[in-house]
Amino acid sequence: MLLQLTQIEKRFGGVTALRSGNLQVQAGEVHLLMGENGAGKSTLMKIVAGLYQPDGGSFLWRGQPVRLTRPADASALGIAMVHQESLLAPHLTVAENIFLGALPSRGFGLVDRRRVHDEAARLIATHNFPLQAGWRVERLSPAGKQLVEICRAIHRGSSLLIFDEPTSSLSEAETREVFRIVGTLRERGAGVIYITHRLDELRSLGDRVTVLRDGETVHTAPMTECTTESIIQHMVGRPVTAIYRREPLPPGEELLRVDRLSLDPLLKNISFSLRAGEIVGLAGLIGAGRTELCRAIFGLDRPTSGSVSVAGRGVAIRSPREAVAAGLALIPEDRQHTGLATALPIAYNITLAHFDEVARMGFLRRAAEESVSRRFIQQLRIKCESPRQLAGRLSGGNQQKVAIAKWLVKQARVFLFDEPTRGIDVGAKVEVFETMDALARAGAAVLMVSSELPELLQVPDRILVMRQGSLTGELPGRTTQEEIMRLAAFSQEASA
Amino acid sequence: MIQRLLPFLTLIALFAGLCIASPHFLTTTNLSSVVRQTAVINIMALGMTMIIIAGGIDLSVGSILAMGGLLGSMAMERGLPIIPSVLAGVLTGLICGFLNGLMTTQLRINPFIVTLGTLGIYRGVALMISNGLPVHNLPAGFSYLGEGAIAGIPFVWFLLVVCAAAVHILLEHTKHGRFAFAIGSNPDAALYAGIPTSFHTVTVYTIGGALTGLAGMIEASRLMTGQPTAGQGYELQAIAAVVIGGGSLRGGEGTVIGTLVGAFIMGLLANGSDLLGISPYLQQAIIGAVIILAVAVDELRKRKLG
Numbered sequence: 040m041l042l043q044l045t046q047i048e049k050r051f052g053g054v055t056a057l058r059s060g061n062l063q064v065q066a067g068e069v070h071l072l073m074g075e076n077g078a079g080k081s082t083l084m085k086i087v088a089g090l091y092q093p094d095g096g097s098f099l100w101r102g103q104p105v106r107l108t109r110p111a112d113a114s115a116l117g118i119a120m121v122h123q124e125s126l127l128a129p130h131l132t133v134a135e136n137i138f139l140g141a142l143p144s145r146g147f148g149l150v151d152r153r154r155v156h157d158e159a160a161r162l163i164a165t166h167n168f169p170l171q172a173g174w175r176v177e178r179l180s181p182a183g184k185q186l187v188e189i190c191r192a193i194h195r196g197s198s199l200l201i202f203d204e205p206t207s208s209l210s211e212a213e214t215r216e217v218f219r220i221v222g223t224l225r226e227r228g229a230g231v232i233y234i235t236h237r238l239d240e241l242r243s244l245g246d247r248v249t250v251l252r253d254g255e256t257v258h259t260a261p262m263t264e265c266t267t268e269s270i271i272q273h274m275v276g277r278p279v280t281a282i283y284r285r286e287p288l289p290p291g292e293e294l295l296r297v298d299r300l301s302l303d304p305l306l307k308n309i310s311f312s313l314r315a316g317e318i319v320g321l322a323g324l325i326g327a328g329r330t331e332l333c334r335a336i337f338g339l340d341r342p343t344s345g346s347v348s349v350a351g352r353g354v355a356i357r358s359p360r361e362a363v364a365a366g367l368a369l370i371p372e373d374r375q376h377t378g379l380a381t382a383l384p385i386a387y388n389i390t391l392a393h394f395d396e397v398a399r400m401g402f403l404r405r406a407a408e409e410s411v412s413r414r415f416i417q418q419l420r421i422k423c424e425s426p427r428q429l430a431g432r433l434s435g436g437n438q439q440k441v442a443i444a445k446w447l448v449k450q451a452r453v454f455l456f457d458e459p460t461r462g463i464d465v466g467a468k469v470e471v472f473e474t475m476d477a478l479a480r481a482g483a484a485v486l487m488v489s490s491e492l493p494e495l496l497q498v499p500d501r502i503l504v505m506r507q508g509s510l511t512g513e514l515p516g517r518t519t520q521e522e523i524m525r526l527a528a529f530s531q532e533a534s535a
Numbered sequence: 536m537i538q539r540l541l542p543f544l545t546l547i548a549l550f551a552g553l554c555i556a557s558p559h560f561l562t563t564t565n566l567s568s569v570v571r572q573t574a575v576i577n578i579m580a581l582g583m584t585m586i587i588i589a590g591g592i593d594l595s596v597g598s599i600l601a602m603g604g605l606l607g608s609m610a611m612e613r614g615l616p617i618i619p620s621v622l623a624g625v626l627t628g629l630i631c632g633f634l635n636g637l638m639t640t641q642l643r644i645n646p647f648i649v650t651l652g653t654l655g656i657y658r659g660v661a662l663m664i665s666n667g668l669p670v671h672n673l674p675a676g677f678s679y680l681g682e683g684a685i686a687g688i689p690f691v692w693f694l695l696v697v698c699a700a701a702v703h704i705l706l707e708h709t710k711h712g713r714f715a716f717a718i719g720s721n722p723d724a725a726l727y728a729g730i731p732t733s734f735h736t737v738t739v740y741t742i743g744g745a746l747t748g749l750a751g752m753i754e755a756s757r758l759m760t761g762q763p764t765a766g767q768g769y770e771l772q773a774i775a776a777v778v779i780g781g782g783s784l785r786g787g788e789g790t791v792i793g794t795l796v797g798a799f800i801m802g803l804l805a806n807g808s809d810l811l812g813i814s815p816y817l818q819q820a821i822i823g824a825v826i827i828l829a830v831a832v833d834e835l836r837k838r839k840l841g
């Protein structure tokens with residue numbers, strides 16, 4: 040037995056994150072760790088990685104009790120973790136981040152830069168990741184950062200690797216590579232703990248599964264004895280369906296029209312339109328330009344040519360403020376950097392984009408803010424102490440819900456959701472879909488950027504596909520994964 | 536909770552300690568003088584609180600104070616009545632602050648660098664305008680601003696209370712204040728939420744400048760001179776007041792009450808050292824140590840909460 044955690048407890052101030060965390064991991068197994076948002080998965084894993092100290096319980100490593108007081112202690116045991124929220128040094132390069140804490144030296148404390156760069160480049164090349172060793176991390180998308188975290192962990196960890204939602208921002212190709220990496224680790228006899236909210240991953244990965252609910256381990260079993268439904272039932276504590284089917288509406292008037300939009304060299308001649316009542320998917324690989332398209336529409340980047348009209352009226356959107364005024368909302372993919380002010384209370388975040396709704400003549404009405412916040416905390420089931428709690432103290436999935444709630448205070452006409460379910464648990468995903476559906480039913484048009492093919496097949500009425508900055512096609516809602524991949528991947532025709 | 540109240544408790548302990556240690560402390564004259572001495576730093580620190588909350592910093596406040604005091608005094612010397620002259624001093628500060636804000640947002644230069652630059656520029660301009668000479672010929676009535684009293688309470692005390700209340704309301708109850716917190720906490724998230732970040736950033740520096748201009752006029756009134764060399768080193772005291780009061784140089788954190796407490800802690804330390812005959816050299820070291828201590832305690836509190 041590699042790792043044996045028994046009745047681990049962890050409190051943050053008055054919040055109990057873990058009541059009784061039990062987990063046993065053997066060498067050579069892939070152990071899935073499941074649970075709803077805020078169940079305590081990340082907290083438990085951070086204890087294993089030496090970032091937090093438990094308040095109670097026992098922690099055995101290869102049968103011996105250990106006490107890890109810093110991440111370096113965990114590293115010394117061969118434990119490495121891919122974090123849910125990127126813990127990288129933004130101003131350093133990809134290569135430096137991969138080797139951080141274990142930089143090859145030329146003696147006298149000097150860093151051997153060439154070796155750092157070359158070894159990182161080799162590591163990236165073996166996995167075919169769309170990264171370059173010399174890039175600065177702050178410029179990377181969440182997916183890019185995730186891949187750097189993965190490189191760093193596989194470089195570091197020898198006996199136990201923890202993946203905390205590694206694929207939540209990755210697309211198909213990279214996800215497959217992550218699976219391959221996990222497979223190799225298992226063959227090498229390492230232990231792997233894998234946290235995910237993507238049900239399609241369960242079957243292809245795990246040997247055993249442990250389910251946490253409200254800080255307690257409620258279930259452990261070999262994968263062969265579980266069904267997806269039984270796992271969900273243990274997670275939620277009641278039977279639920281994870282299958283969402285949307286009843287499409289007859290589309291209404293055209294609300295967003297994008298005409299030959301280009302932004303050198305990221306976007307090429309993109310035209311499409313969204314109608315009231317519609318949810319339109321936007322598929323593509325990492326780097327296909329989906330986020331860039333949203334940014335350009337929302338006035339964050341200036342397109343080189345092309346035009347945008349909202350509700351039939353041509354508008355020149357030069358800043359997010361003008362976008363909001365025109366009736367647009369953008370839920371960005373990177374909640375830590377662009378979606379939330381993590382050091383501020385939940386309530387501040389929720390009312391940020393539509394402050395006027397809770398103010399009178401520029402003066403805040405506290406009671407209104409409080410009731411609006413409570414309404415969305417309830418509606419989206421945000422697990423928190425109170426609206427005054429700092430947003431950064433929430434679990435990853437609950438932070439995502441706050442980032443969404445911010446745009447619900449006042450209904451916009453066009454919603455751009457960039458990876459809206461990133462890090463959200465199965466039950467809550469359905470709630471997010473229902474929220475999007477309600478917006479559409481209330482007369483909005485919704486664009487849903489997603490890298491998760493299963494949800495693209497469930498929710499949108501039709502799907503646009505991008506590849507290398509161009510729209511390569513449009514598919515009906517009930518298409519197949521193969522069809523989407525055909526349009527999204529670098530095909531022969533594209534290079535010919 | 537205890538730790539959040541720590542600056543406050545420190546202030547009370549300091550006050551009580553000084554009452555016991557020196558018979559000259561708890562007298563109207565002494566307390567009035569403490570209030571008068573700290574009012575200048577206090578009013579500057581109020582503006583600094585807003586700037587720091589919005590994720591900025593203003594190192595040029597000492598020079599702005601000199602500019603405001605000098606130009607206001609020169610206006611009076613040339614015959615402008617007192618109240619318009621005081622307003623001229625405030626306006627001077629306002630313009631200096633506005634320029635700081637404009638440069639950080641439009642040239643996208645780190646405010647530390649911009650205001651390090653304007654610290655030199657404003658000081659240089661003040662010295663050039665005045666030829667380096669102080670302005671002495673001020674109307675006697677002007678001394679009321681810094682030295683006057685209503686029913687025995689220093690006039691500046693009322694000014695301070697009004698400014699503090701205004702800044703508090705601005706920060707905690709208005710859109711502008713909320714946006715300042717958001718910009719300081721995460722400028723990108725604020726931008727993505729459709730907040731006109733540049734506008735609000737410039738506003739914060741402008742208000743800070745105006746308050747500093749007022750502080751400059753108070754300083755000039757207390758000395759009955761407009762000095763181009765006034766206010767040197769005040770920026771550090773203003774920043775220290777904010778930080779002791781729980782403000783964070785990372786932005787997004789700070790309160791008016793905290794800043795006032797911070798400024799009074801420093802004021803009492805200075806006053807107490809004078810009364811007890813502690814050398815002014817040691818005084819500086821004590822204040823320095825208090826700053827480090829205050830921040831260390833604050834960080835500890837945050838770490839404990841994870």
Ligand SMILES: Nc1ncnc2c1ncn2[C@@H]1O[C@H](COP(=O)(O)OP(=O)(O)OP(=O)(O)O)[C@@H](O)[C@H]1O
Pocket residue numbers: 051054055056057074075076077078079080081082083123422423432433434435436437462464840841
């Ligand atoms: N630093 C912290 N301070 C206060 N509370 C915290 C902190 N970190 C986590 N929590 C709380 O502990 C609980 C468990 O959080 P954790 O991040 O472990 O959840 P999770 O299972 O990883 O959820 P998710 O699927 O959303 O990532 C949550 O209720 C969260 O609000």
Ligand SMILES: [Mg+2]
Pocket residue numbers: 080081082123203434435436
């Ligand atoms: Mg988590």
